[in-house]
Amino acid sequence: MSKNNASNDLRAELASLADTLEEVLNQGSSKSRTELSRLHQKAQDALQNSRDRLGDSGERIAQSTRDAAQKADSYVHDKPWHGVGLGAAIGLVVGILISRR
Template identity: 25%
Template sequence: MAIFSHFKKSKFEQASNPQAYEEILKEFKHFMDDAEDMFHSATSATGEDLLKIKSQFRQRVRSAKERVGNASNSIIKQAYKTADLTNDYVHQKPWTAIGTGVALSLLAGYLLSTKRDTQ
């Protein structure tokens, strides 16, 4: 991305954190595996065992919510960092940002107009 070449690479690496996305996906997979196991256990359980399984499931849901919440907070922080970097760039080079916006608008307009012509 030539537009952002004046930023230090480490700033952008700090602003994006693919580990947080992977953590959310990993937690979701583990949660679904646990939920499936508990569901199979619950189908044959009665009385005390069923109450125990329900309690375990509630605890697992709470744990999953907390872990996903922590990872999503990390993603939100990185989104703010990225927005700050973009804001800095626009303030440092406003005409480049305006030119990029105009060029993208013209391209979008052209593509939309040719799509209508072919219909």
């Protein structure tokens, strides 16, 4: 799953949680004890579901980061001089940016 899809899933999950909590807050003052209990349970379920799904999204993002790091490590091991050149180029750019301050 791409970062964009994970980000969209995160936004959708947070929006769903916000809608559920808004419903609980808006309807809380005018409901009976039984209805309040039902709304409380609905809010708890939504929160738990969000936590579960957000944990899954975080794990997918972490896995894609680990995969990218592993590919970069393999590339540098396979082509060490390219890695040295890239490191030197990055160092040069950072040095130029720091010297301008």
